[in-house]
Amino acid sequence: xxxxxxxxxxxxxxxxxxxxxxxxxxxxxxxxxxxxxxxxxxxxxxxxxxxxxxxxxxxxxxxxxxxxxxxxxxxxxxxxxxxxxxxxxxxxxxxxxxxxxxxxxxxxxxxxxxxxxxxxxxxxxxxxxxxxxxxxxxxxxxxxxxxxxxxxxxxxxxxxxxxxxxxxxxxxxxxxx
Numbered sequence: 001x002x003x004x005x006x007x008x009x010x011x012x013x014x015x016x017x018x019x020x021x022x023x024x025x026x027x028x029x030x031x032x033x034x035x036x037x038x039x040x041x042x043x044x045x046x047x048x049x050x051x052x053x054x055x056x057x058x059x060x061x062x063x064x065x066x067x068x069x070x071x072x073x074x075x076x077x078x079x080x081x082x083x084x085x086x087x088x089x090x091x092x093x094x095x096x097x098x099x100x101x102x103x104x105x106x107x108x109x110x111x112x113x114x115x116x117x118x119x120x121x122x123x124x125x126x127x128x129x130x131x132x133x134x135x136x137x138x139x140x141x142x143x144x145x146x147x148x149x150x151x152x153x154x155x156x157x158x159x160x161x162x163x164x165x166x167x168x169x170x171x172x173x174x175x176x177x
Contacts, residue, residue, distance in 0.1 A: 014114045015064065015078055017163045022065070024161040031167070033067030033074065062098040063109070069170060073107035075099065076166075080114045084147035088133060096133065099126050108173060112156070112166055115147060121156035123169025128154075 015035065025031035044054040063077040075098070079090055091111075099109035103126050111124040128151070135141045153172060159165040 014080055014112075014164075018065070018078055018112065021162045021164045021166070022067075025069075025167070031067060031069040031074075033065050033069070036062065036064060036066055063095055069167065072170075072174070073102070073105075074109070074170065075102050075107060076110045076112055078112045078114075080116055082116050084115070084118075085144050086113065086147075088136065088143045088145070091129065091133075096129075100130070108170065110166075110169070110173065112164060118147070120147075121164055122150055123154045123156055123166050123173070124150075125154070125169075125173045 019035060022031065022033045022035075025033065045051070046053050063075045065078070066073075066075045068074065077091070077095055077099075079086070081090075102109045109126040111122075111126075111129060113122045113124055114120075115122065132145045136143050154169050156164060156166055156169060159168075
């Protein structure tokens with residue numbers, strides 16, 4: 001049984017920006033994308049601060065977000081990276097499998113990555129993620145990729161209220177398939 005002890009909510013600021021962007025997209029009729037809660041069972045609760053301090057995961061989660069953008073089913077996960085090297089161990093096998101299955105069903109799967117030290121956001125196509133995973137198996141490459149390897153066209157630039165404006169990356173992703 002996997003357990004979780006709070007060390008603060010890692011990624012919560014990035015997810016808050018994504019949530020605000022998704023609300024903006026919904027208000028504008030551009031997309032309907034929702035955060036998928038991770039099912040947990042609380043073990044310890046700080047009643048004074050009204051905060052769960054220890055819990056266990058009920059089952060493996062899939063991805064952070066799922067929805068539809070202009071009739072296109074999408075799913076994605078949000079990740080943060082403090083350095084210029086992103087460890088593929090941050091992508092769990094069940095998440096990779098879910099995204100692969102989602103793509104096989106005609107959907108579009110991707111990652112949104114925040115490089116916190118640079119304050120840069122990146123839209124990673126599933127095909128790109130898959131290539132990084134396959135080179136580990138094929139070439140014995142380290143289980144990571146570097147910031148310098150990323151495609152400049154897929155860096156995310158805020159657009160007014162859409163701070164994490166991933167629709168540009170999605171459009172490019174679809175156009176290049």
